[in-house]
Amino acid sequence: MTTEVLLISSILKIVFVLVVTVGAFAPVLIWAERRQSAMIQDRLGPSRAAIVLPPSAVAFIEKARLPMWRGFALTGIVAIVALVAVTWVAVRGTNPLPIPTATLTKALIGFGAASILLRVGYGVHGMIVRNHGKIMVLGLLHPLADALKFIFKEDFVPPKSDKFLFAAGPIIALIPAIAAFAVIPFASTLHLDYWNQVLPRTGEVSGTAIPLQVASLDVGILFIFAVASTGIIGAAISGYASDNKFSLLGGIRAASQMVSYEVVLGLTLVPAFMVYRSLRLEDMAMWQHEHSWGILNPLLAFGFIMFFTAAIAETKRVPFDLPEGESELVGGYLTEYSGMKFGMFFMGEFVEVVALAAIAAILFFGAWDVPFLHRDGFDFRLPFMASGIVVQLAHSVVIAIQVLFFLLKIVVFIWFQLMIRWSLPRFRYDQLMKLCWKGLLPLSLLNILLMGVFILSGVLDKYVGLLDRL
Amino acid sequence: MPATVKVIKKPRRTIAEQAYVPEVAKGIGFAMGRFFKNTFGPTAKKEIDTVKYPEEKRDYPERFRGIHRLTQRTDGSPRCVACLCCSTACPAQCIYIEAAEYEPDDPRYGYERYPAVFMIDELRCIFCGYCVEACPCDAIRMDTGMHMPPSTSREHFLYDKETLLSIPGKDGTYLTANPRHEPGDPSHPGIDREQGH
Incomplete structure (x- = not known):
């Protein structure tokens, strides 16, 4: 691969990720969250901006x-x-x-x-x-109005606050959320030389191969964990720097909550690593493409429920939004923030939602894998059926379908998260900690143990083989 | 005698409720049902209560006290006889009336007067409805079903006689249901200010 191709493709990939997350998903989420809650509660929600x-x-x-x-x-x-x-x-x-x-x-x-x-x-x-x-485009102009408001609002800084840390907090909270997208693969490898030809279904392909992911790291998912845990610092620092007791309490709550759930978050995913035998997200996607989606494995399905719970706690959203529980702490560590700094926290939260949806889709729902879609197009033949429809598609079309399907999976998971957010009441802080240390932690350890037993006894291989034959 | 204590049992919870996850699923399912019904359901089944205000308006209730109107006689002149009952009853003192006599050749001359100036300061009005109750002639009413239209200037809220006469009631009429007996009508009692006493 020549240097120019590498450079241009990398820039294009970064732009794509930024446009999708910050440019499209986050603003639409600001609207969708309110609109969806309104629909649940028989209201119309934001629809007036014009x-x-x-x-x-x-x-x-x-x-x-x-x-x-x-x-x-x-x-x-x-x-x-x-x-x-x-x-x-x-x-x-x-x-x-x-x-x-x-x-x-x-x-x-x-x-x-x-x-x-x-x-x-x-x-x-x-x-x-x-x-x-x-x-009025269904109220989709509301994010625009919000952005205008954020920009032109007074940027209030508490007089006795730590000015530098106060300004650094939102940035530290926002950047890691976006950085997590660096390792997320949004489609299979793009073979640039054959982009409008039909590729063979299996086998190596020569020529320029561009992995459709910004950075292909060996640590993969661990990079996401590492980067995401930096977000804790953002919340804690902004709580400390605000010179406000409520903010401080919120920051401490955020730090302890996120540190606790960080542990569980990693442990719930260990069974998945054991099945896929890799930490690289593109390998996980490829394994699921070749075998079956992870969610079809009962132990991974159990792990998925625990992972989703822990991840919602990690993003500090309802029902685990204790750091900003407005009935107790006014606004938690967000209390003193206004204008674009608050907007950055807001943005960071929504980008985290998108990242969580992407990780859930990659680890348990086959990432960019579309049922019946192979590298050479659709193949609707099943082993127990005599005949089926085979549609040959060019490589670029296959890649486009994969990207679209991956985005669709993300949308579904985001929708599900919003549904949870508007359905469940907030936990008490001791319940939150109990759920983490006495509930999810032992269960995830047990899950790892069971998965180990299954792998060593060969049951897993037989199960995967059974699913492969379908 | 020892005090009797009423023991309230802790509510029993089943294992399914304790496990939390089924209850969560139930709650999310309920919310999802409402979401789908209100977002993608047929229009008749949607239960959205929001009124898109400037485009759609909900009618005020029957007895809502809206902005005032001066009712008209069949010839278009005001029913008001400038007796000053309303301005006297008004607790906010927002009604200003200057009474005037009809021309001597008018059949109503000597029997009643008319308002040369009738001014209501709608910003001062507290919409208590006392003026309507005080009026002996059913000349002032608040049955327009309209609130004050907003404006940028205080002068726009000083409603003069012509403005008040030009506002119809909720049913679109400028008259009232009460018949009026004009001097000269067969139903008129035939009394006037000079002759009656």
């Missing part, structure tokens, strides 16, 4: 109504005629028309797309006019 057009612009748009409709109808008719012609030519096999088939196909695609676009534009136009010039 860009208001001046009346003259509305009048102008109003004029475009009829031309738009006519354009849609005309292009639609042309597209339908082209579609009929193309189908006719395809059925007949020859083309007696004066227009060549390639032109017809181009006309079909071009006019069809134009027609659809005009129809969408007509719908959007109707929505704007009905709202008297207010553009």
Whole structure:
């Protein structure tokens, strides 16, 4: 691999990760969390933020109504005629028309797309006019309004606080959350030289191979743990630096809670490492791609439930949000923060949610693995079925499907986390610690022991073999 | 005699409840049901209570005291006879009336007066409804079903006679259900200020 390819691909991968996490998931989460809670509680939630057009612009748009409709109808008719012609030519096999088939196909695609676009534009136009010039995209503009508010709010710093640590806290909380994405693979290896060819299903492929993950580290998941535990410092420091008793208590609570659950978090995943025989996340994904998803293994499913519990406690969200329990500590270590510094804590929390969803998807739900999708395309054949459908797909299409499916898995897990957040009441602090040290810790140790027994007795190999045959 | 103590038993919990996880699943399931019903369910089954205010408005209750209106006679003139009962009853002193006599050739001349100026300061009004109760002629009413429209200037809240006359009631009428007996009508008792006493 040449240096340029390495450099450009690395930059592109970093940009992709940042765009997906900070640019897309975190802002949408700010909206989705509120919207989802509202839906559970029979409210509408954030839906009012709007860009208001001046009346003259509305009048102008109003004029475009009829031309738009006519354009849609005309292009639609042309597209339908082209579609009929193309189908006719395809059925007949020859083309007696004066227009060549390639032109017809181009006309079909071009006019069809134009027609659809005009129809969408007509719908959007109707929505704007009905709202008297207010553009409200389901309330998705609320994150934008929030960001504006964060930026222009007074950045209050308590007079007796430790200025440097006070400013450093949010950064230390945000950066590790984003850094965890460095080792997360979002698709299988990209073979750049064969990007629009169908690859063989198995075997080595020569040429430039780009792993679709920012950094391929041997420690893999341990890197995530190491980086995530840095977040503890952020919370503790900001609690200490705020010069506020509530903040200090919140910071201490956050530190002790996160340190306690750090232990459990690692131990619950040990059975998974034992099955996959690797710490590298891409190897885990590959193992699940070749065999079966980890969740199908009963011991790993048990481990998944414990991992998810511990991970929610690690992200300090409801029902384990004691560090900021507003009924006891006002806002915990967030009490004195305002403006963009608070926004960074907020952002960090949501990026952690995304990271947790990604880790859960990779370790237990096959990462980028799509059922029936292999390196050469879809294969719906099952061993007990005589025939099935086989769809050959180009390498780039396969990679795109894998990335999309991985993002879909992340969305599902985020949704599930939000569901938990809005369903369960907060724990008491002693209950939290009891759950960690007397509940999850012995259970995860037991889980490791059982997994060891299964591996040594060969039961696991037989089980995996059984699943492989399916 | 020793005091009798009522022993309240601790609520029994089953093992399934103690294990927490099934109860958690039940709770999340319930929340999910509501989420799906309100997000993706058919419109008829949604139970969202939010009113998107400026676009959709909920009607005020029947007896809501809204902004005032001056009711009209069938000829469009105010029913008000400028007796000053309302401004006297008003605890906020927000009503200002200047009474005037009708022209001598008007059949109502000498029988009743009319308000040359009728001004209500809606910002000062406390919407107690005493003026409506005090009015002997059913001339002032608060059945418009509207709250004060917001504005940027205090002057906009001084409602003069023409403004008050131009506000319809909730049913869209400028009159009232009570019939009025004008001087000269057969139903009129035929008394006026000079002749009656």
